[in-house]
Amino acid sequence: MSDEIKIQLRTADQTRLAELDLDAASTAGDIIQAAVDNWSLPGDTDYTLVNTTTGRALVPGEALSKSVRPGDLIEVQPVLVAG
Amino acid sequence: MDRIGTARYQRHELIDWFSQQRLADSRVAVIGAGAIGNEVIKNLVLLGTGAVDVFDFDRVEVHNLTRSIFLREEDVGSNKADCVARRAAEVDPNVSLRAFAGHFRDRLSLAMLERYDCVISAVDNFEARIQLSQMCRLTAVDLVNAAIDSRWITVECFPFGSADGSACYECNLPESAYQKVAARYSCGGLRRRAQAERRVPTTAITASIAGALAVSNALRLGDAADPRARRIFADSIGGASRVTSLDRRAGCPGCGTSASPPQVLRTRNRWLSRHLSGEFEPSLQQHLVRLSDALITSYACRSCGPVPGAERYLRRRAADFDDSIAVCPQCSQNAIVIEVRDVFRLGELGEMFGPEAVPAKYAIVEVGERSFCFDLEEDAGP
Numbered sequence: 001m002s003d004e005i006k007i008q009l010r011t012a013d014q015t016r017l018a019e020l021d022l023d024a025a026s027t028a029g030d031i032i033q034a035a036v037d038n039w040s041l042p043g044d045t046d047y048t049l050v051n052t053t054t055g056r057a058l059v060p061g062e063a064l065s066k067s068v069r070p071g072d073l074i075e076v077q078p079v080l081v082a083g
Numbered sequence: 084m085d086r087i088g089t090a091r092y093q094r095h096e097l098i099d100w101f102s103q104q105r106l107a108d109s110r111v112a113v114i115g116a117g118a119i120g121n122e123v124i125k126n127l128v129l130l131g132t133g134a135v136d137v138f139d140f141d142r143v144e145v146h147n148l149t150r151s152i153f154l155r156e157e158d159v160g161s162n163k164a165d166c167v168a169r170r171a172a173e174v175d176p177n178v179s180l181r182a183f184a185g186h187f188r189d190r191l192s193l194a195m196l197e198r199y200d201c202v203i204s205a206v207d208n209f210e211a212r213i214q215l216s217q218m219c220r221l222t223a224v225d226l227v228n229a230a231i232d233s234r235w236i237t238v239e240c241f242p243f244g245s246a247d248g249s250a251c252y253e254c255n256l257p258e259s260a261y262q263k264v265a266a267r268y269s270c271g272g273l274r275r276r277a278q279a280e281r282r283v284p285t286t287a288i289t290a291s292i293a294g295a296l297a298v299s300n301a302l303r304l305g306d307a308a309d310p311r312a313r314r315i316f317a318d319s320i321g322g323a324s325r326v327t328s329l330d331r332r333a334g335c336p337g338c339g340t341s342a343s344p345p346q347v348l349r350t351r352n353r354w355l356s357r358h359l360s361g362e363f364e365p366s367l368q369q370h371l372v373r374l375s376d377a378l379i380t381s382y383a384c385r386s387c388g389p390v391p392g393a394e395r396y397l398r399r400r401a402a403d404f405d406d407s408i409a410v411c412p413q414c415s416q417n418a419i420v421i422e423v424r425d426v427f428r429l430g431e432l433g434e435m436f437g438p439e440a441v442p443a444k445y446a447i448v449e450v451g452e453r454s455f456c457f458d459l460e461e462d463a464g465p
Contacts, residue, residue: 012316013318029258046260048257050325052325055327055328056328056329057314057327057328059330060256060257060258060332062333077316079256079260080237081207081260081283082230082232083115083118083205083207083229083230083231
């Protein structure tokens with residue numbers, strides 16, 4: 001069984017899209033950091049990941065293999081805090 | 084006058100899925116009277132919600148006027164909750180509106196919180212959102228959490244009161260949010276005096292969408308009895324929105340490992356005297372107690388040693404002070420070492436406070452498989 005999962009990752013505004021082979025043990029935090037670094041997303045914003053295929057949020061710190069299947073489309077969403 | 088029978092609500096009564104009586108019976112707390120808070124309150128009063136309580140410690144600044152329908156130039160410098168509640172009351176005299184000027188942590192007891200059908204969080208920082216989530220989970224009151232920036236809208240529903248085992252706000256909060264909370268405090272756990280907060284630009288557009296979605300979900304208009312903890316994420320420019328299920332996190336900092344919240348016991352800060360009088364078993368003395376508020380437990384100068392007057396800081400809430408008290412009054416150096424703790428043994432608390440009140444909102448004690456929340460506050464009224 002492969003230890004890698006192929007997913008699609010996009011930003012909420014859908015201006016960025018990438019196909020990635022990720023270690024199944026990766027966490028949401030790892031993916032967010034890679035997205036911030038590679039796509040130069042604003043560093044002072046917090047982000048969360050949503051699996052648009054299943055309609056569930058990825059729980060922080062949880063291994064990707066628990067909530068993502070090959071081919072799933074994952075969206076990076078900003079965590080908003082202003083009221 | 085029968086308010087439901089008045090012509091005011093005539094159009095609502097034409098909607099077959101809309102219960103004006105249910106709205107009239109609803110009690111909602113709105114925490115934060117800023118951009119989203121104004122829109123939330125506007126919708127609540129236009130709909131004829133029975134009772135709306137508004138909480139905010141902040142004062143009106145001129146830049147608030149571009150996003151706050153109930154604020155005027157003459158309000159600059161006044162408390163936001165007072166101004167918003169006063170003007171909102173003009174919209175519908177049938178709606179009971181009350182303003183609570185001050186921080187919700189100080190104004191809103193757990194007993195008071197339990198009387199609401201729903202709480203809408205329209206605050207502007209992670210710390211307050213976390214605190215509200217914890218309080219609503221403890222009291223099993225539904226929470227709707229609304230937040231915005233200049234383009235996006237998030238409205239999250241945590242059905243603590245209407246569904247078992249709901250995820251809490253912290254279950255899906257990234258670690259980076261905790262780092263922002265921590266940045267507001269010094270190493271000693273005191274609030275930093277000059278911590279520059281990031282200013283997030285927002286507009287009346289995103290605020291109004293957030294206010295509409297928050298109220299619709301809080302009042303369950305259309306009987307949207309979706310039992311899931313969920314997040315609505317909407318784009319004010321493109322118009323797209325997405326609903327996402329929020330799952331519980333194992334070992335979540337907010338709700339821990341148990342799907343059920345602790346049982347709340349109304350002790351009104353008489354719990355320690357009961358402990359001292361021997362009402363509790365002696366073995367309970369070693370049980371760990373987690374207080375809702377961290378307390379200062381030691382205060383001494385690294386250079387001078389004991390500091391005269393240190394007593395006025397000890398056993399007080401760390402949140403009552405900022406890091407200016409880390410400067411030693413004797414040597415004028417930033418050399419005070421302050422110990423701040425929120426976890427104590429029950430016997431230790433008994434020795435510290437005796438029959439006196441512990442300055443905290445609540446205390447959580449785990450006994451075997453069960454956990455209990457001692458509500459330490461007096462009931463603040465209806």
